[in-house]
Amino acid sequence: MSELAVVGGGVIGLSVAWRAAGRGHSVTVYDPTPGRGASWLAGGMLAPVTEAWPGEEDVLSLGEESLRRWPAFARELAEEGFDPGLSEKGTLVVGLDRADVEHLEILAGYLTSLGREVEVLTGREARRLEPGVGGSVRSGLSVPGDLAVDNRKLLVSLRKAAEQRGVQFVTETIVDVESVDADVVVIAAGAWSGRLHPALAGGVRPLKGEILRLRPRRGCLPPPERTVRAVVEGRPIYLVPRADGELVLGATQYEAGFDETVAARGVRELLEGAERVFPSIAEYELVEMAAGLRAASVDNLPFIGDLGDGVLAATGHHRNGLLLAPVTADAIVALLAGSELPPHAEAAHPRRLPSLKSTERV
Amino acid sequence: MSELAVVGGGVIGLSVAWRAAGRGHSVTVYDPTPGRGASWLAGGMLAPVTEAWPGEEDVLSLGEESLRRWPAFARELAEEGFDPGLSEKGTLVVGLDRADVEHLEILAGYLTSLGREVEVLTGREARRLEPGVGGSVRSGLSVPGDLAVDNRKLLVSLRKAAEQRGVQFVTETIVDVESVDADVVVIAAGAWSGRLHPALAGGVRPLKGEILRLRPRRGCLPPPERTVRAVVEGRPIYLVPRADGELVLGATQYEAGFDETVAARGVRELLEGAERVFPSIAEYELVEMAAGLRAASVDNLPFIGDLGDGVLAATGHHRNGLLLAPVTADAIVALLAGSELPPHAEAAHPRRLPSLKSTERV
Numbered sequence: 001m002s003e004l005a006v007v008g009g010g011v012i013g014l015s016v017a018w019r020a021a022g023r024g025h026s027v028t029v030y031d032p033t034p035g036r037g038a039s040w041l042a043g044g045m046l047a048p049v050t051e052a053w054p055g056e057e058d059v060l061s062l063g064e065e066s067l068r069r070w071p072a073f074a075r076e077l078a079e080e081g082f083d084p085g086l087s088e089k090g091t092l093v094v095g096l097d098r099a100d101v102e103h104l105e106i107l108a109g110y111l112t113s114l115g116r117e118v119e120v121l122t123g124r125e126a127r128r129l130e131p132g133v134g135g136s137v138r139s140g141l142s143v144p145g146d147l148a149v150d151n152r153k154l155l156v157s158l159r160k161a162a163e164q165r166g167v168q169f170v171t172e173t174i175v176d177v178e179s180v181d182a183d184v185v186v187i188a189a190g191a192w193s194g195r196l197h198p199a200l201a202g203g204v205r206p207l208k209g210e211i212l213r214l215r216p217r218r219g220c221l222p223p224p225e226r227t228v229r230a231v232v233e234g235r236p237i238y239l240v241p242r243a244d245g246e247l248v249l250g251a252t253q254y255e256a257g258f259d260e261t262v263a264a265r266g267v268r269e270l271l272e273g274a275e276r277v278f279p280s281i282a283e284y285e286l287v288e289m290a291a292g293l294r295a296a297s298v299d300n301l302p303f304i305g306d307l308g309d310g311v312l313a314a315t316g317h318h319r320n321g322l323l324l325a326p327v328t329a330d331a332i333v334a335l336l337a338g339s340e341l342p343p344h345a346e347a348a349h350p351r352r353l354p355s356l357k358s359t360e361r362v
Numbered sequence: 363m364s365e366l367a368v369v370g371g372g373v374i375g376l377s378v379a380w381r382a383a384g385r386g387h388s389v390t391v392y393d394p395t396p397g398r399g400a401s402w403l404a405g406g407m408l409a410p411v412t413e414a415w416p417g418e419e420d421v422l423s424l425g426e427e428s429l430r431r432w433p434a435f436a437r438e439l440a441e442e443g444f445d446p447g448l449s450e451k452g453t454l455v456v457g458l459d460r461a462d463v464e465h466l467e468i469l470a471g472y473l474t475s476l477g478r479e480v481e482v483l484t485g486r487e488a489r490r491l492e493p494g495v496g497g498s499v500r501s502g503l504s505v506p507g508d509l510a511v512d513n514r515k516l517l518v519s520l521r522k523a524a525e526q527r528g529v530q531f532v533t534e535t536i537v538d539v540e541s542v543d544a545d546v547v548v549i550a551a552g553a554w555s556g557r558l559h560p561a562l563a564g565g566v567r568p569l570k571g572e573i574l575r576l577r578p579r580r581g582c583l584p585p586p587e588r589t590v591r592a593v594v595e596g597r598p599i600y601l602v603p604r605a606d607g608e609l610v611l612g613a614t615q616y617e618a619g620f621d622e623t624v625a626a627r628g629v630r631e632l633l634e635g636a637e638r639v640f641p642s643i644a645e646y647e648l649v650e651m652a653a654g655l656r657a658a659s660v661d662n663l664p665f666i667g668d669l670g671d672g673v674l675a676a677t678g679h680h681r682n683g684l685l686l687a688p689v690t691a692d693a694i695v696a697l698l699a700g701s702e703l704p705p706h707a708e709a710a711h712p713r714r715l716p717s718l719k720s721t722e723r724v
Contacts (some may be wrong), residue, residue, distance in 0.1 A: 217623055261579055264633050265644035271630035282627035289648065 001025050002336065005182035007174045007196060009034030011042075011151070011321050012314050013188035014158035015073075015329035021165035023333055028168040030180065035155040038190050039321055041211050041292035043240040043250045044154070045227055046070055046147040046323045047091055049111055058347035059300050063320060064114070065344040066327035070147055073326040080164060082157030085150030085243060091227040094126055094277060095139035100231065104141040111143065118143055130224045134279045137230075148227050148240055151322055177311055186312045186332060191258070191293035193315035199307050203353045204316045206258050207296035210266030211250040213288035214281060221280040223247040232273035239278055247284065249274050253294075253319075262291045294318050304331050304348040305341050312336075313350045363387050364698065367544035369536045369558060371396030373404075373513070373683050374676050375550035376520035377435075377691035383527035385695055390530040392542065397517040400552050401683055403573045403654035405602040405612045406516070407589055408432055408509040408685045409453055411473055420709035421662050425682060426476070427706040428689035432509055435688040442526060444519035447512030447605060453589040456488055456639060457501035462593065466503040473505065480505055492586045496641045499592075510589050510602055513684055539673055548674045548694060553620070553655035555677035561669050565715045566678045568620050569658035572628030573612035575650035576643060583642040585609040594635035601640055609646065611636050615656075615681075624653045656680050666693050666710040667703050674698075675712045 001024040006013045009031030017027045031037075048063025074086040095104050104120065111118045119142040126140030127133045133140075163169070177185045177196050187193050191206035216222055223241040230237055240248040252266040267289055274281045297303065297316040302324060307313050312335060314328050331345045341349055350356060363386040368375045371393030379389045393399075410425025436448040457466050466482065473480045481504040488502030489495045495502075525531070539547045539558050549555050553568035578584055585603040592599055602610040614628040629651055636643045659665065659678040664686060669675050674697060676690050693707040703711055712718060 214626055217621065217625065259579065261647035262649075263579065263644070264576055264636075264646050264648045267648055268630060268633035268637065268644070271626050272634070274626075275630065282625070282630070284626050285623035286626045286629055286651065287624075289651070 002183035004028070004184050004186065004336065005030060005180045006186045006188055007177065007180065008187065008189035008193070009159070009169065010037040010188065010190055011039035011155060011158065011325045012317060012328055013186070014155065014162055015325040016186055016188055016314055016332045017167045018158055018162040018165060019329040019333050020336060021162060021167045023337065025336060026166070027162070028170055028182065029162070030170050030172055030174045032171050032173045034169055034171065035159050038292040038294055039151055039155055041290050042151045042322055043211070043238050043248045044149045044151040044322055045091070045238060045240060046149055047143070047227070048320070048323060049107070049114065049116065049143070056300055059320070062301070062327060062344060062348060063323050066324045067147065069326035069330065074149070077157050077161055080161045082161045084154035084157045087148045087150070087243070089148070089226045090142065090144035091146035091229060092126060092130055092224070093141040093143065093229045094133060094137045096136055096230060096232060096276060097138065101139040104139050108141055116143065116145055130226060130228060132221045132224055132278045132280050133228065134277055136276060146227065149322055150242055154322070184310050184312060184336065186314050187307070188314040190295040190315060190321070193295060193313070197307055197311060197313070199350065199353050199355045200303065200313060200315065202355060203297055203303060203350070204295045206293035207253060207318070208256040208259060208291055208293055209251040209253050210262055210270060210289065210291045211248065212267065212270055212286060214247045214249060214284040215245060215287050217283055217285050220283045224278065228277060230273070230277045232276050235269060235273060237270060237273040237277065239274060239281070246287070247281070249281070258293065260291050260293060262289045266291065299352070302328065302348050303350040303353065304328055304345050305350045306335065307350055364545035366390070366546050366548065366698065367392060367542045368548045368550055369539065369542065370549065370551035370555070370677070371521070371531065372399040372550065372552055373401035373517060373520065373687045374679060374690055375548070376517065376524055377687040378548055378550060378676055378694045379529045380520055380524040380527060381691040381695050382698060383524060383529045385699065387698060388528070389524070390532055390544070391524070392532045392534055392536045394533050394535045396531055396533065397521050400654040400656055401513055401517055403652050404513045404684055405573070405600050405610045406511045406513040406684055407453070407600060407602060408511055409505070409589070410685060411469070411476065411478065411505070418662055421682070424663065424689060424706060424710060425685050428686045429509065431688035431692065436511070439519050439523055442523045444523045446516035446519045449510045449512070449605070451510070451588045452504065452506035453508035453591060454488060454492055454495070454586070455503040455505065455591045456495060456499045458498055458592060458594060458638060459500065463501040466501050470503055478505065478507055492588060492590060494583045494586055494640045494642050495590065496639055498638060508589065511684060512604055516684070546672050546674060546698065548676050549669070550676040552657040552677060552683070555657060555675070559669055559673060559675070561712065561715050561717045562665065562675060562677065564717060565659055565665060565712070566657050568655035569615060569680070570618040570621060570653055570655055571613040571615050572624055572632060572651065572653045573610065574629065574632055574648060576609045576611060576646040577607060577649050579645055579647050582645045586640065590639060592635070592639045594638050597631060597635060599632060599635040599639065601636060601643070608649070609643070611643070620655065622653050622655060624651050628653065661714070664690065664710050665712040665715065666690055666707050667712045668697065669712055
């Protein structure tokens with residue numbers, strides 16, 4: 001079995017390491033702060049459809065494939081003693097204006113065509129489901145099958161499970177994959193992946209996002225039971241409840257290079273939007289604010305596969321790192337075993353990277 | 363010289379301790395976290411007039427008296443090696459609507475009658491003075507004589523200067539003044555003072571406020587040079603620049619008992635208001651959010667004076683603790699020397715406390 005180096009200890013790197021170690025590889029993860037980065041700041045929704053953008057069929061089908069793998073993935077972790085906190089409470093998407101009503105109906109039709117259970121709701125029905133939903137909510141869509149995971153619990157679980165399988169951790173920053181001594185190197189460095197390999201330099205860019213964590217103060221209405229999503233003034237927001245009572249409110253999305261500072265506007269916009277959807281959040285304690293960098297690609301698909309010279313890509317997961325962790329880890333493990341990329345992951349092949357494309361032409 | 367115990371190490375307690383030690387008293391300050399509390403979270407404006415509410419003449423004249431003492435107070439600290447960071451850049455009060463225009467004219471008349479230099483400005487003139495002021499600002503009032511102090515620098519300076527004068531610090535929470543071994547006890551415990559003495563229990567209550575600290579990100583317009591104040595949708599806000607480039611944005615004001623958690627609404631309201639007044643703050647980094655408790659009294663005047671049995675009050679300073687520190691410390695030192703309360707501090711005598719009033723009647 002090969003010596004495997006994984007550069008990046010976010011949800012993708014840890015999942016790859018854990019799975020690869022389970023197949024007998026000798027794995028080392030390189031990350032100055034494993035278990036942190038964008039994965040630490042995520043909401044944890046595992047909801048490919050309500051996350052998908054129109055026309056992103058490849059993103060959607062990869063997400064659906066990964067969603068199917070999530071329960072077994074979580075169970076396997078739990079069986080090893082590290083429960084990742086999978087929630088099956090579903091999602092409530094709410095609409096605030098007339099355009100939203102139409103959008104939710106289209107989404108409902110689409111979900112139904114995929115065989116998913118959905119229910120279109122009036123504003124009143126949405127409030128019956130989640131009493132904290134505000135009076136300005138006019139429509140709703142209940143998606144009971146949607147999953148969510150406690151991203152922080154997951155990261156801690158993955159790291160411990162990986163260590164239990166013998167994965168080594170080196171808390172160093174890798175700036176050049178050539179310097180890593182291994183048979184195969186997997187680049188799973190999120191937004192920083194472009195700095196590690198010339199082919200990824202033009203393919204992965206940082207996409208900044210602010211995210212907040214809140215907690216009900218005494219006398220406040222409790223958080224919603226389900227994930228609640230909405231688009232407020234063109235900006236998508238989500239509220240994801242955690243089992244410990246915390247409520248994650250995310251996320252802004254804009255280009256700002258590698259800037260990871262929390263901008264005032266981001267915080268204001270998130271709070272303003274959330275108050276429209278779930279008014280009592282105004283009285284919640286704001287316990288944490290942070291900004292992270294998603295690894296975005298032009299087509300919103302990740303890069304999973306061979307970059308040549310013993311280097312594999314597992315990056316560019318955009319807003320979908322947590323969702324796509326199982327399918328990515330499985331694909332990398334298949335490649336390590338000498339198999340081809342599975343058909344459902346074909347669209348994520350790095351051959352669509354501009355630099356690799358031009359090489360093919362030559 | 364007497365043994366003096368000061369309960370509370372905020373700006374009032376530290377000022378009293380420093381000054382009393384300078385007169386030869388043997389002083390001990392009791393505070394679990396000296397130099398923190400509400401003083402740590404303040405904006406640091408020393409602006410009695412733009413802070414005064416209509417009809418609060420006693421508050422105003424006490425404030426004016428203290429303001430006159432501030433330059434010497436700061437100089438004395440600086441001469442001992444601990445510069446408190448006094449700024450003389452002045453205040454720009456801005457108005458957003460027609461009612462504000464009128465309000466600023468009344469304020470200008472009042473300030474002129476007090477012999478203070480003021481200038482009434484149009485919105486355009488206000489923007490000439492502070493280029494970051496937003497387009498929705500319609501009027502302004504420049505008050506060049508207003509002072510501001512870097513509250514954190516001041517607290518550190520006062521503590522060091524007090525230590526240099528031999529003041530002892532005991533980092534314990536006092537719950538009963540009876541337990542303190544001293545000739546005289548000064549209660550300077552801010553919002554918690556009511557828990558230390560029955561007479562103060564009905565006189566001092568906590569008044570919560572959120573306050574934020576921001577810093578320009580790369581490419582942002584720099585902070586204003588002056589303190590900028592406004593009332594946005596009935597809520598007063600201030601932006602106070604610090605010499606190190608930080609901008610303090612405060613403050614909300616509401617009753618919430620002893621709750622010191624940062625509420626989402628407070629953060630949202632401050633950011634929203636600040637964006638109206640100084641739009642580029644939206645791109646600033648939000649580096650700190652906090653909530654503190656002012657020690658409010660019914661008439662907004664502090665309690666400075668004798669509570670009987672060797673206990674003196676120096677509390678209830680509401681939003682004016684930093685401003686009133688010199689005048690309070692001087693009054694307490696006068697009392698310790700056997701003098702009467704100075705005439706300008708008479709209105710702050712604790713004899714107006716309900717419980718002491720009824721005692722007098724008996």
